[in-house]
Amino acid sequence: MNASMLDAAMSDMSTPEPTNIIYTGVAGTGKTYRLLQIAKQYTDYLPEINGEELLGQLLQDSSWREVLCLVFLDLHAEQQDLVKVRELVNHPFFITKAAQNAREKNLESTAWLELRRHSPVDSKTVSFDNRASQAYFDKDNSGAWYLLPESMTLLNELSQQLAEFQQAQRDHKAKLNQNIGQQRFSMVSFHQAYGYEEFVEGIRPVMAGSNQAHNNQVNNNQVNNSHANQTQMSYAVQDGAFLKLCQRAARDPQQRYAMLIDEVNRANVSRVFGELLSLIEPDKRAGKPNAMTVNLAYSGRAFSVPDNVDIYATMNTQDHSLAPLDMALRRRFRFIDCPPQPELLPIISSKRNAADSVEADTIDLGKLLTGLNTRITQTLGVDACLGHAFLLSVESLTQLQSVLVEQIIPQLAQAAGGQVAALQYIFQDEQQPISAQFIHDSHVLVNNKPQGSVSHQQIMANQNHMFTGQDSFLSQSMNMSSYIINADLIAKTGKFNQPSIYQRLY
Numbered sequence: 001m002n003a004s005m006l007d008a009a010m011s012d013m014s015t016p017e018p019t020n021i022i023y024t025g026v027a028g029t030g031k032t033y034r035l036l037q038i039a040k041q042y043t044d045y046l047p048e049i050n051g052e053e054l055l056g057q058l059l060q061d062s063s064w065r066e067v068l069c070l071v072f073l074d075l076h077a078e079q080q081d082l083v084k085v086r087e088l089v090n091h092p093f094f095i096t097k098a099a100q101n102a103r104e105k106n107l108e109s110t111a112w113l114e115l116r117r118h119s120p121v122d123s124k125t126v127s128f129d130n131r132a133s134q135a136y137f138d139k140d141n142s143g144a145w146y147l148l149p150e151s152m153t154l155l156n157e158l159s160q161q162l163a164e165f166q167q168a169q170r171d172h173k174a175k176l177n178q179n180i181g182q183q184r185f186s187m188v189s190f191h192q193a194y195g196y197e198e199f200v201e202g203i204r205p206v207m208a209g210s211n212q213a214h215n216n217q218v219n220n221n222q223v224n225n226s227h228a229n230q231t232q233m234s235y236a237v238q239d240g241a242f243l244k245l246c247q248r249a250a251r252d253p254q255q256r257y258a259m260l261i262d263e264v265n266r267a268n269v270s271r272v273f274g275e276l277l278s279l280i281e282p283d284k285r286a287g288k289p290n291a292m293t294v295n296l297a298y299s300g301r302a303f304s305v306p307d308n309v310d311i312y313a314t315m316n317t318q319d320h321s322l323a324p325l326d327m328a329l330r331r332r333f334r335f336i337d338c339p340p341q342p343e344l345l346p347i348i349s350s351k352r353n354a355a356d357s358v359e360a361d362t363i364d365l366g367k368l369l370t371g372l373n374t375r376i377t378q379t380l381g382v383d384a385c386l387g388h389a390f391l392l393s394v395e396s397l398t399q400l401q402s403v404l405v406e407q408i409i410p411q412l413a414q415a416a417g418g419q420v421a422a423l424q425y426i427f428q429d430e431q432q433p434i435s436a437q438f439i440h441d442s443h444v445l446v447n448n449k450p451q452g453s454v455s456h457q458q459i460m461a462n463q464n465h466m467f468t469g470q471d472s473f474l475s476q477s478m479n480m481s482s483y484i485i486n487a488d489l490i491a492k493t494g495k496f497n498q499p500s501i502y503q504r505l506y
Contacts, residue, residue: 025338028387
């Protein structure tokens, strides 16, 4: 991804002015990836507290005797009751306390002193003249120490502190694993059926007992259907994704919030935004000099868009089946073009051991994409170009062959309307022998077939059979046109296992 483009967008977040941006480009240029990166900038992640910090808090005010008791309690939970002094000193609790006290030497002596000082007067294995009044530890004949059973009642408070520490460790680890954070964004994908009701507000069914809001019901009355008495279903005005985000932003004016819209041109944008189309202009936001307020269509509530809400969207310029954005929407957004980035693509090797590869055995995917897009632009126009995402995950010749057969060629065939000449020009097939052509003209192939070879119908049937269970569009596109993908490319055999056939596409 182009970092400078993302940085430019991110710089808008440091200013109080609202941001309205639409990322445009052909499929596979990382537009949705940009939205996901932007989402991270609108997420407040939990501060990372490591185990040492939590342990330090536990031991901060503890004495050496209390530290030893905590060590025994911790080991007791692991069903280890008899402990040598060396094990006590090497326990994380003891090491942490020593670090807090800036102690590096004579740690075993410290442990011995505390253990003996808090041993019982009648101990058979420990002799010590300056014992404390309360005993906690004793030693067996093997030299292993243990916690006196009668001292357990004195350790209830320490046991509770240890339990809270262990629970805090588990809770924080679970939250970090779930990547829990405060999300100050909402992300939606537009489609042909997406409307004002999902984005702003609409009347929706609500089951009795539901926790969903019943405010702003139409005429303040429930509208029941014919089965209401049985299902106890009612209808209420409910807030959509954008309205909910705006309400959160209005309650938190010191933070910026973002509405992320993928494939914005797949819906009727003017209908989706409705009366909010004027409100999203930066100078029409709440608190701005030209602030506007409108009454929402269903609830009649007065509403204005907060000035701490940013809007980011993506738009695929390749899909000509979609209606273009109207000028009213265009002038409310900045448009950032996202071109293919072949420089992000790797060089792959046709050999199993890449370390032994030489230039003749490698395929530069960046050059391959650049060559294809140059000829696509010449024949089909810039909107038919391929994005780098098609090849970004390709790491081997086998993967490249699959991507060409299952994704790239079918997409180009649709863009070309099945024109074999255009496809063959894109793949540099015109001067190549049939065995080295990526794309075959089925009519030429059949007319030049040797005596006794299969018919055109058999060729098409066999090719379609190869894709049984795969993308149905692939077989449909071959039925609608006269092009055929080289069977060796599909089978990953013959000349298509040689890097030179792909290098000619540069």
